[in-house]
Amino acid sequence: MNRLALISLIPLALATSVAAQTMDHSSMPGMAMPAQPAQKPKPKPKAKPAAAPARKTPQSKTASSPAATPSAAPMDHSTMPGMTMPAPAAPAAPAPDHSAMPGMAMPAGAAPMDHSAMPGMDMGPTAQPDIPKSPPPPPPADRAADRFFPRAEMDQAVAQLRREHGAAITSKVMTNLAEFQARKGADGYRWDGQAWFGGDINRFVLKSEGEGTRGEGVEAAELQALYSRAVGVYTDVQIGVRQDFEPHNRTYATVGFESLFPYWFDIEGAAFLSNKGELLGRIEGTYDLRLTNRLILQPRAEFNLAAQDTIETRTGSGLSNAELGLRLRYEIRREFAPYIGVSWDRKFGKTADYARTFGEDVKATSFVVGVRAFF
Template sequence: MNTRTWFVLFCVALPLVPLQAQPHPQTEQTSPALSEHTRMDHTQMDHTEMDHTQMDHTQMDHTQMDHTQMDHTQMDHTGMDHTGMDHTGMDHAIHGATTRSAGDVALPPPTTAALAAAFPPLRHRAAHAPPLVSLVRIDRLETWNADPGRGHAWATQAWIGSDIQRLWLRSQGECYGGRCQSVAVDMLYGHDISPWWDALIGARRDVQPDGRTWAALGVQGVTPYKFESAAFLYLSGAAMRLMVETKYDLLLSQRLIMQPSLQATAGLTRDRDLGAGPQTLQVGVRMRYQITRRVAPYVGWEREYGYGESGRQARARGRSDDEQRWVAGIRWWF
């Protein structure tokens, strides 16, 4: 074909070539759509109605984005699922970073003189000593009707000291028809050996019937289940005597209290007046009503057994070695 024929075919085929295949010169001019997007104010836009769940953020480069000017206080992130986000590439070192100003200077360590001025040595009078307290308690002050005549009995104790150590004064006795059959006074020093028990040492004087003095050694305290108990060993020459007692407060109400009690004595050695073995056993129960916490009248029942030499002495004084009585009395402390 000649040249004219080729020229005609070229002119016919030229419009059929797609525009994408044609070279376009690159310019720095921004597209109108992009220019319009940069001038848009996104602060007034409500993104809550937009569905971002279909958007793929994995291809987005967030490293070039400046989030410092963004206000996140109005954004609700409660519905966003952060479990698929990978934060391993984020640099958290600059978050919340503070810089020390030029005026911040570290405090020097305290000197020995400063510490001595702040914490002076305690003098003897400045130390916190245990407070000195005291108590007087009349456990029993009672009366009853008996064959020899009206009887009276008491059991009191008083102490002064602290929670650690105390001086004790104890007294108990019985009188019939205006004549005292037995009177005993104990003077003891007590020191705690556990939170619930005290060890005591001192002397006991039997004013009646024989005026004998005993060395006393014992313990007293509260057993499990709140039984108030005591055990004493008395020594006088070759004579040895053991005394144990226990009692329990059973609260029937806030003010009505029933107290069963038991006391027993036994001779450990044979003596001129006291034989070896069991000597006396007292069991009883008293019901008291607390008018106040300090004052409580009561009524009760008690039975006393005498064994061996103690029973013989009771019969010699005109009493039975097995007697019981109904009592009425009062209990108070101050």
């Protein structure tokens, strides 16, 4: 009986010894505990009466008894994996001290580093030095190839290079309109084209336009010979003479322009002074609306004006006549494009009165079929 009593006391003695040890989690792998300030020893609580010899296991007694760990420090669970503790609000921190960064060992008493002068660290706008402006240096007059080739041969080579790049002489012949006009009454035809020869700055230009009626022959025809000079990237000024063959012979001094306006409007204008003192004007414009890479819709407008009434040429002062057209062309090649469209022609003012007097139509609407080509 005494042996059995002694054996039953062994587990109780082991539990008391284990509970008396301090729970130190700092020695666990990955559990770095911050240093705790020294604390005053807490008064030891009074001993509780002995618990009844219940059937409690030694583990339950150890976990529930606060007296078992009188000197244990408070546990900091913020460093345990998965335990995220809200950070307390802190006052505005002073300038960052990089000396505490790993590998940034700062000597004792050293002043904080100023990183604003480091390359790539833009800390805001800074004053730029005032660099004096000077004209560019003149282009070199000597050529490296002159050391190895005769000067005369090099001059010929340079002249040929300039001709091929910017000073080349070229030419072009273009028919803007070459069409048949189907309309009420007698059908008609019309042409409008030009040819030029020269360089990028100076050119000699020939222009011709006219119209007629089938069965009646040519009703109006003119030819212009002009000198054209580029005065801008998109503008040429032209001066020359104009000769009318029908309906009456007239010779005009001509001053005009051709220009490509913003948004690709092609505008032409001219003033004509005849050898009999008659002053006329003309302005026309086109715009290419590309529906596809080869299908182009072109609106066109032309207005003719006069400064006086001339019964001989059947022209009245003011706006004498206007032509509005809409043509759809298909560029089989860039140089060759057949088209179809519609054209509306109307005479105004005194010009319309002259037309009625001679039994001519004041207005006409035509369905047109033609070709636009150049080479």
